[in-house]
Amino acid sequence: MEKITSELAGVKTAAIAGHVRPDGDCVGSCMGLYLYLKENYPEIEADVYLEEVKEGFSFLNSIHEVKKELDENKIYDVLFILDTSVKDRVGVVGAALDTAKKTICVDHHVSNKGFADIDLIRPTASSASELLYTLLEEEKVTKSCAEAIYTGIVNDTGVFQYSCTTPQTMQIAAKLMETGINFSKIVDQAFYEKTYVQNQILGRCLMESILVLDGKCIIGSLRQKDMEFYHVTPKDLDGIVQQLRVTKGVEVAIFLYEIKSQEFKVSLRSNGRIDVNEVASYFGGGGHVLAAGCTLCGSVYDAMNNLLRAIEKQLLKDAN
Numbered sequence: 001m002e003k004i005t006s007e008l009a010g011v012k013t014a015a016i017a018g019h020v021r022p023d024g025d026c027v028g029s030c031m032g033l034y035l036y037l038k039e040n041y042p043e044i045e046a047d048v049y050l051e052e053v054k055e056g057f058s059f060l061n062s063i064h065e066v067k068k069e070l071d072e073n074k075i076y077d078v079l080f081i082l083d084t085s086v087k088d089r090v091g092v093v094g095a096a097l098d099t100a101k102k103t104i105c106v107d108h109h110v111s112n113k114g115f116a117d118i119d120l121i122r123p124t125a126s127s128a129s130e131l132l133y134t135l136l137e138e139e140k141v142t143k144s145c146a147e148a149i150y151t152g153i154v155n156d157t158g159v160f161q162y163s164c165t166t167p168q169t170m171q172i173a174a175k176l177m178e179t180g181i182n183f184s185k186i187v188d189q190a191f192y193e194k195t196y197v198q199n200q201i202l203g204r205c206l207m208e209s210i211l212v213l214d215g216k217c218i219i220g221s222l223r224q225k226d227m228e229f230y231h232v233t234p235k236d237l238d239g240i241v242q243q244l245r246v247t248k249g250v251e252v253a254i255f256l257y258e259i260k261s262q263e264f265k266v267s268l269r270s271n272g273r274i275d276v277n278e279v280a281s282y283f284g285g286g287g288h289v290l291a292a293g294c295t296l297c298g299s300v301y302d303a304m305n306n307l308l309r310a311i312e313k314q315l316l317k318d319a320n
């Protein structure tokens with residue numbers, strides 16, 4: 001399949017969905033494809049499904065049309081799953097995976113082994129949004145579609161800074177710019193802007209972070225009671241691990257927060273020496289070489305110790 005168009009023949013109904021706790025790339029790619037279909041294929045009845053979308057993306061066109069619950073009686077001709085590496089992470093439309101006549105997965109996670117009828121997995125793409133763009137017909141990408149795709153790319157590349165950014169990423173960004181998008185506003189709203197409490201919780205986490213493994217690893221953690229104190233939810237914690245990562249001398253940053261008593265969601269970021277996908281995969285998670293995540297049970301100290309052991313093993317292997 002070269003372009004998505006070739007899969008649209010005869011399609012009357014289409015569903016678009018991403019992963020649980022949608023991030024900017026997930027929202028951007030889903031909305032990008034939704035707007036593309038809506039604006040170019042009015043004969044197709046398209047639905048976009050996403051869990052709660054963070055406030056920063058409210059500027060995206062048609063975002064209020066996002067559905068949160070699957071209409072289980074509806075059998076879709078095609079279901080697009082974007083930015084999602086495993087079946088288990090398919091959010092609200094999980095059930096439609098079995099009922100849709102055709103499923104197409106568009107993803108860039110190296111850990112994705114494929115779970116759809118058609119799997120378009122390209123780990124060299126910076127983002128699912130970038131990969132999606134290559135599957136669209138350029139002249140059909142309108143300004144509002146471009147805004148969504150740009151939002152996705154900006155988020156997964158850390159505003160064109162992470163190593164996943166390639167010349168192709170920049171070429172696509174340039175083409176998106178040509179549609180007249182307000183790229184400054186997108187970068188601010190979709191990436192840098194924080195609410196007051198988001199800044200407060202970031203500050204708290206940095207203040208209490210600890211340096212271990214000879215200063216090569218930094219750990220930040222939040223307990224449920226901290227989150228309750230600041231009235232924050234998991235979506236307010238985006239960006240904390242990136243801030244930890246830029247600490248001078250650090251090879252790997254760990255950020256964990258308690259999702260329920262004695263259960264922690266872990267985000268890992270590497271500056272190059274450590275393959276955090278390997279670490280996360282060992283604990284049943286996954287992601288990319290430089291950015292990955294997993295979930296761990298036990299006390300916060302158990303979680304830290306287990307992670308540090310896996311990281312230290314790599315550091316030692318690396319030193320020999």
Ligand SMILES: [Mn+2]
Binds near residue numbers: 025026083108128156
């Ligand atoms: Mn992504």
